[in-house]
Ligand code: HEC
Ligand code: HEC
């Protein structure tokens with residue numbers, strides 16, 4: 001009897017083991033799991049029309065369209081097109097002699113990119129097509145057909161008929177594979193110049209790099225106005241300034257002071273990647289600006305890219321349990337940065353006034369005056385690198401406060417140098433040289 005029980009038991013174990021081995025073998029030979037989508041239509045390479053991609057990916061498309069209807073302002077950002085010149089009239093002085101003193105508005109959602117660039121007063125008959133570079137999903141196709149140089153050499157108005165679509169799928173994705181890609185040849189070149197090949201980047205890296213197709217500092221090279229990123233020495237503000245100095249580049253001459261000026265664009269990527277806490281922790285732009293949403297069982301990235309302060313539960317709550325606390329931290333950081341930014345502006349305006357006064361003095365020391373101009377150029381670009389960045393310091397608070405401290409210091413040095421050059425210590429008086437200009441409210 002005992003013998004039979006053992007036999008049955010052994011037989012049972014053998015059957016079980018065979019069953020398990022079979023199951024494992026079956027699982028091992030299954031094809032690898034695919035990302036859960038079946039293409040319904042074939043999307044042409046670089047297809048500019050996002051609605052076609054939307055047939056295959058309705059959730060991504062529907063959320064992308066929402067960027068057109070956002071209009072909620074936040075304290076320092078959001079999607080309402082308010083004027084930075086009205087909000088802070090010092091900027092009219094800081095950009096005197098340059099188009100940014102005419103009109104300078106807060107950014108809005110991706111779907112508005114074409115409407116907004118066509119409405120801006122900064123664009124005139126001398127504007128090159130280069131200014132369309134970050135605004136349209138037609139660009140990847142046009143760049144591959146005509147080359148970036150020929151595209152940039154055209155005038156803005158000449159290119160207008162070719163540009164039909166605002167920012168869309170083709171700016172960030174490769175049709176077919178749907179992987180994130182670098183679509184802007186200027187970014188590809190800048191990475192190459194640093195010995196980097198984006199094709200080797202991880203998926204998490206690409207979740208930030210794809211934004212660098214547009215959210216970066218850039219300048220235009222030569223008469224053809226070829227779009228170029230000034231990253232040859234690196235992407236920190238001092239490395240960018242050193243690069244611009246080495247090629248003698250300037251955007252405009254400051255009237256009366258004759259300082260060769262630099263205008264910063266929107267160095268969101270450079271600021272974020274300059275060792276910010278979140279970047280060092282491996283967090284990407286898309287984590288905060290494109291959080292995951294659910295549609296039944298399917299998980300997808302919100303393509304309604306906007307201020308995370310409008311949906312902090314989704315944007316921050318995936319990682320931070322105390323969402324109220326981190327939102328409060330954003331407020332504290334931004335308020336402090338805003339104060340430091342205004343202090344830098346006051347210092348730069350004083351420097352400008354001092355240099356203008358010194359330039360009028362007949363026996364001014366030309367060498368000291370030039371040194372004052374260089375200090376002004378460096379101070380203002382630092383300030384602008386923070387001011388033109390879109391997060392009022394949140395992306396990298398330590399870096400931002402450090403840059404603003406340097407800007408204020410350099411501006412005060414510029415003011416002192418100008419006084420020295422003019423043998424006129426009275427120029428050192430601060431804050432008494434200007435009254436804030438009144439900016440007319442634009443007709444809506
Ligand atoms: C840890 C979260 C986080 C990460 C990561 C992040 N951001 Fe932000 N971003 C914010 C917050 C918070 C603001 C401030 C929004 C405001 O003031 O309304 C902001 C503001 C912005 C704005 C202006 C939004 C507006 O309302 O006008 C832009 C543009 C932007 N970020 C782009 C980027 C890019 C590009 C990256 C990556 C290089 C990035 N962000 C990484 C949290 C983040
Ligand atoms: C093809 C260029 C391009 C790419 C790529 C791009 N952006 Fe933008 N982004 C823009 C432009 C241009 C605007 C301003 C549009 C306007 O004001 O009409 C903008 C605006 C924004 C805003 C402000 C939205 C608002 O409601 O105020 C945020 C936030 C933002 N982008 C984040 C990102 C993030 C994050 C990425 C990467 C996942 C990214 N962008 C990729 C060009 C781009």
Ligand code: HEC
Pocket residue numbers: 050051053054057060061064167168169170171172173178180203206207210286290299300301302303
């Ligand atoms: C500004 C850049 C940008 C634009 C424009 C954009 N995407 Fe994305 N998309 C992303 C990012 C970033 C991710 C996250 C990818 C990842 O995690 O690997 C993503 C993810 C996706 C995914 C993977 C599933 C998911 O939702 O996470 C699909 C599918 C997709 N996008 C479709 C589209 C379609 C369709 C369009 C046009 C209607 C579009 N995207 C426009 C940046 C963009």
Ligand code: HEC
Pocket residue numbers: 277278281283284287288308309312315316317318319320326327329330
């Ligand atoms: C993908 C994960 C992730 C997301 C999303 C995220 N954070 Fe963080 N955050 C971190 C990590 C990791 C740290 C590093 C400190 C830590 O380990 O707690 C951090 C740190 C911080 C800090 C402290 C900064 C410092 O220098 O000590 C603040 C403030 C903060 N986050 C705010 C936010 C806000 C606001 C949002 C949403 C707009 C957000 N975070 C979204 C992961 C995230």
